[in-house]
Amino acid sequence: FDLRRRCAAVLEAAHQRGDIGLYGGPYPATFSGRDVYFNATRFPGDSTDPADWTQAEIQGRQDAWTMFELWQAELPEFADAYFMSSGPTAGARESRRIVGDYVLTGDDVAEGRRHDDVIVLGAWRLDRHPPQAAGYHHIPWTPPYDIPYRTLLPGKLENLLVAGRCHSATSEALASSRVTATAMGMGQAAGIAAALAVRNNTTPRQVDVQQVQAHIVETGGILEAPAAAQVDVGDPRW
Incomplete structure (x- = not known):
């Protein structure tokens, strides 16, 4: 520090x-x-x-x-340091997002809300970088929370799944759900759902979410936080 x-x-x-x-x-x-x-x-x-x-x-x-x-x-x-490398390209923290069957909110994240159709467990903080300010910013800790399958489904389109930073979320919620590991989990869920839709000759919206969840767990995905991870916001350990 x-x-x-x-x-x-x-x-x-x-x-x-x-x-x-x-x-x-x-x-x-x-x-x-x-x-x-x-x-x-x-x-x-x-x-x-x-x-x-x-x-x-x-x-x-x-x-x-x-x-x-x-x-x-x-x-x-x-004094004797040298510049090794920099990122290969700029990264956008936030851009266009869909409006899906469910819109993940900041309250969902801050309160650690659970959803029956969870396909990713979010765990990053509400990390909103102010675009017009310099220096540090307040980053409140949050408990683990569920990202619903419905946030991958565009509200007015069929046969489309949207994962990662453009999933259905408010700007505040995206401050947490945008991070790489969480986006990877959404991508895995979208891929599984797409495969099931093809196999069963149906649309992503009609896919059995429990089957998606079962495949995620079988391949090592975590859809429920262990008790040790259930830390309240403001816990002195943070």
């Missing part, structure tokens, strides 16, 4: 001087005792606009190098 605090102080001073624009965190993580990964760049754009996306690719790389050079110059532990 001391490293994070000092890295953040360097970026805040640079931001105040106008040397760097918006940034997030930073959130460092160490690997192999020597390598440090940073989640820190931020670009407030529209990911459906090619011009914005292009600028995000350019600005993100420029900002990553600027941050590295600032830390190298001002923090002694980075």
Whole structure:
């Protein structure tokens, strides 16, 4: 936490001087005792606009190098550091989403709500990165919660399943459900449901969700949190 605090102080001073624009965190993580990964760049754009996306690719790389050079110059532990790599492309935390048979809400996440048609167990925090602000933001912890199969079904279309960051959820709920592991679980459920629909000559909306759930569990999926994971929001252990 001391490293994070000092890295953040360097970026805040640079931001105040106008040397760097918006940034997030930073959130460092160490690997192999020597390598440090940073989640820190931020670009407030529209990911459906090619011009914005292009600028995000350019600005993100420029900002990553600027941050590295600032830390190298001002923090002694980075004096001999070198830049290994950066992300291959910009990542959009949020963009277009469907309106499905059920819309996952922030209350669903915050209250750890259960659903009979659960196909993924969500466990990430309500991690809403403010697009127009720099630095850290409040990230409330949440209990495990269910993501219903209905959030994969577009409300006005048949024969379509939508998984991942574009599933049916409010902006607040997506702050949790958008993360990679949860999106992978939705993709697995969608694939199983599609296979069952073809096998049974039916539509995804008519698929027996219990069969989907059974296949998920058989392949190692977790649809119910163990008792040890049932931690109330505000628990002092967090």
